[in-house]
Amino acid sequence: MSGQAASTEYGLLAEFQTPEHLYQACEKVRDAGFSHWDAHSPFPIHGLDKAMGLKKSPVSLFVLVLGLSGATIGMLMQWWVATKAYPLVISGKPLFSWPAFIPIAFECGILGGAVGALLGFLSQARLPRPHHALFNASRLERVTDDAFFISIETADPNFDRESTAQLLKDLGATHVEAVAA
């Protein structure tokens, strides 16, 4: 928090002029071997995840697992209701007349997948998170408007107060500041 001693720093925040500058700087920071760092932009920049060397997002796994679970639960529920809870013969059809149960099983699968996409995103993006050290930098408020940033944490093994700040300046940062933890 801002009231604490200045010795506890979260890291450095560097501002860049354009998405192109940010993109090229990200490639260099990635190649310099940093691991605890991030880029910030008002919109997703095409290809920036590769420029940062991010791994494939596991959100699709959440969607697959919850989607299939949703469809399975939907079908099992109808099977149980139609054959166990309230068996009722309609037009001489078998109790488990599964073709008629497909629409609801399908819709339940979609629901599961959609919930999976949201939960996958929230859990992977570590949201909701009301406070974060980076919010101490008031400059970062403009990231949701028109500004582009790179942040490098002190926790990174390659972090060095002087040389990292110099690296960011060399990469074209127009402003570099230390962020309180």
Next chain:
Amino acid sequence: MQAVADIDPVEGRPALIAGDPDFHSITETVAAPMEWTPPRGWYIALGVSLLMLSMLGVSIGWLFWEGVGIWGNNQPVAWGWPIVNFVFWVGIGHAGTLISAVLFLFRQKWRTSINRTAEAMTIFAVMCALIFPGIHIGRPWLPYWMMPVPNSMDMWPQFRSPLMWDVFAVSIYGTVSLLFWYLGLIPDLATMRDRAKTKVRRIAYGVFSMGWRGSQRQWHHYEKAYLLLAGLATPLVLSVHSVVSFDFATSQLPGWHTTIFPPYFVAGAIFSGIAMVVTLMVICRVLFKLESIVNLLHFDRMAKLLLVTGSIVGYAYSIEFFIAWYSGNPYEGFTFLNRAFGPYAWAYWIMVSCNVITPQIFWFKKARTNMTILFIASIFINIGMWFERFVIVVTSLHRDFLPSSWGYFRPTFWDIATFVGSFGLFFTMFCLFVRFLPMVAMAEVKGVLPEAHGRPPEPETDMPAIDVSATETAQVAGTARVP
């Protein structure tokens, strides 16, 4: 208004946003309606909407007190206006997901200017739609019989019935649309949080933006989730109106019992929904000064979608007649002749003129880019699509197999009051939406600006080379973004 002529210097295609905007000007343009005193037109619209909404409240109150006898529903037309209105509203709800999900998968970048409004419209339309089956059941204290739980007689719902499929399809459609809408809103809510001048606003937008900080490690998962939700919503939107059409198509009634119903209903739903988007956007872009973001290019493309879906609907009308004759079924043949030339011929021909003839004007570019023509045509299409559902429901029921049971359906005052009242709910929600939430997806619009590219584009050999000299780029960026 020069929008259609501007060229995007990176892609060599018409620029999506008019007037050489930069990222900041997009934020200012979109955030303005939420931060300034709303225009007088907004207060008038909200007042009228609230009056209509109270009419809905009174109508439903009287219905619960007196029973469904206050409506025109009776034998032989037991499914009157409530089901017509239900299908009408669900149909309108389909354009939102089409624009957000289907056009996203097809990489149609122009969707970014209108997708937020269309998604909001979807959610409000589904809310209106869900009212009607709920109040139509006659015993309003028993809607839980539609839920997968046993009732007090230990009976369970019948999952072989398309009416149960409908309960699941429409409620899941509403839920998934809401999730999709909310996911898209998160970055823009963070923008509003960071711009907030008052504490209440900062906390309210802060809570709903959940601590978003535009981090690439967040965008990375966000984009994946958005893509997958679009992929899930696309089969969902096709299935929902198919299931609505099964309510009719799985019955034995001539005029309903046809295999063309699912695709025909889906095309009609998208047709009516885009017409409603056009109606709303023609007003909103002027009222909230969004002319540069929602410009002639977007209307031009929506009008083309209206032309395509309207023609599919026209094709379905003619195929229905052909099959009625070709099947050799006398009941089927009678039903369709009765539709076009019987006591409800007036409704049938209103439907055909509004839905088939009106959109043909969009073959002409002048009509696709003229706000007056677009507005009038979209109103005609809204009317025509309501009449389509009226024709399907009422003309098929009013003369069935036995002439002794024929009848003529007339709506009562309360039918009309409930329907007009449902517009009150829709417009009240919409007025509140444009006041408190960003009605354009700011983050997405910024992402389709020419200067949003991270990498300099590779020159492509099959495209005419476009000279992106430093001066031109600087001009596009507006301010001195390029050193």
